[in-house]
Amino acid sequence: MNNIKKTYEKNLTGLLGHPVAHSKSPLMHNTAFELLGLDYTYELFDVKEDEMDEAFAQLKEVGIKGFNCTMPDKIKAYELADELSPAAKLIGACNTVVNDNGKFVGHNTDGIGFVSALSNKGFDIKNKKMTILGCGGAALAIIVQCALDQAKAIDVLCIKDKFFDNAKEFTNKVATQTGCDIKLIEMTDESIKQSINTSDLLANATPVGMAPNVDGCLVPDPSYIKPDMYVMDIIYNPLETKLYKMAEQRGATVLNGIDMLYYQADAAFKLWTGHSFPESVHDVLYNSIQNTNK
Numbered sequence: 001m002n003n004i005k006k007t008y009e010k011n012l013t014g015l016l017g018h019p020v021a022h023s024k025s026p027l028m029h030n031t032a033f034e035l036l037g038l039d040y041t042y043e044l045f046d047v048k049e050d051e052m053d054e055a056f057a058q059l060k061e062v063g064i065k066g067f068n069c070t071m072p073d074k075i076k077a078y079e080l081a082d083e084l085s086p087a088a089k090l091i092g093a094c095n096t097v098v099n100d101n102g103k104f105v106g107h108n109t110d111g112i113g114f115v116s117a118l119s120n121k122g123f124d125i126k127n128k129k130m131t132i133l134g135c136g137g138a139a140l141a142i143i144v145q146c147a148l149d150q151a152k153a154i155d156v157l158c159i160k161d162k163f164f165d166n167a168k169e170f171t172n173k174v175a176t177q178t179g180c181d182i183k184l185i186e187m188t189d190e191s192i193k194q195s196i197n198t199s200d201l202l203a204n205a206t207p208v209g210m211a212p213n214v215d216g217c218l219v220p221d222p223s224y225i226k227p228d229m230y231v232m233d234i235i236y237n238p239l240e241t242k243l244y245k246m247a248e249q250r251g252a253t254v255l256n257g258i259d260m261l262y263y264q265a266d267a268a269f270k271l272w273t274g275h276s277f278p279e280s281v282h283d284v285l286y287n288s289i290q291n292t293n294k
Contacts, residue, residue: 111145113264
């Protein structure tokens with residue numbers, strides 16, 4: 001790690017992770033800074049997990065306004081933060097840090113991005129039931145935020161592997177602390193069918209269907225999907241996965257992962273600057289991802 005300088009001409013924000021060169025975050029944030037006339041910059045910092053202690057110390061020294069963390073640094077950021085938001089505390093990972101007068105406060109905006117994307121399409125998670133496929137890092141953030149935002153019930157469907165018991169412990173903890181009815185269910189064709197049948201929202205939080213394996217889909221039959229439900233696949237390469245197309249053909253309201261990516265970044269931007277992204281940033285992101293996917 002040698003890319004953190006001692007001084008910066010502008011108010012500094014950025015992204016910590018390894019690797020980070022592919023990230024769309026600089027495009028979004030620097031476009032927003034320019035459009036709003038803010039004297040900020042967003043930089044990429046290639047930081048491995050075992051370099052996080054040094055990175056935190058250096059970033060405090062240079063007075064960074066805030067930063068994002070991506071894999072593999074999210075859990076270490078959670079451990080190093082001076083304070084934690086309720087969501088970050090429950091999830092056990094931080095993707096956003098705010099410098100509050102020298103105190104690093106850890107947040108997790110991934111779940112906020114998911115909920116905000118749905119809200120923008122007219123869906124309020126409060127008192128609704130969700131089926132979520134997967135229990136990896138993205139799924140955990142989504143589960144926590146939906147529970148905090150008063151979802152009525154969440155069915156978490158996972159394959160029964162070596163991580164299943166950890167997922168059980170996690171979902172029990174979130175259910176206890178939020179009062180949300182959260183059930184961890186072994187993922188089978190039948191359990192997927194039964195859960196979707198009683199849900200208002202279906203979310204795929206696994207990489208199944210992501211390029212190059214675009215034929216993958218965890219929902220085995222289109223008839224499982226109800227025309228009046230919302231379906232969100234957090235994948236954005238391709239923009240329209242097999243699940244996305246299946247749900248669209250059934251008449252469901254469908255979203256891909258672009259809006260989640262956009263709104264989680266927007267939430268971080270608000271924490272650092274007090275401003276929301278200008279709407280045109282969404283178009284810039286969409287066009288960039290569309291070109292990247294070609």
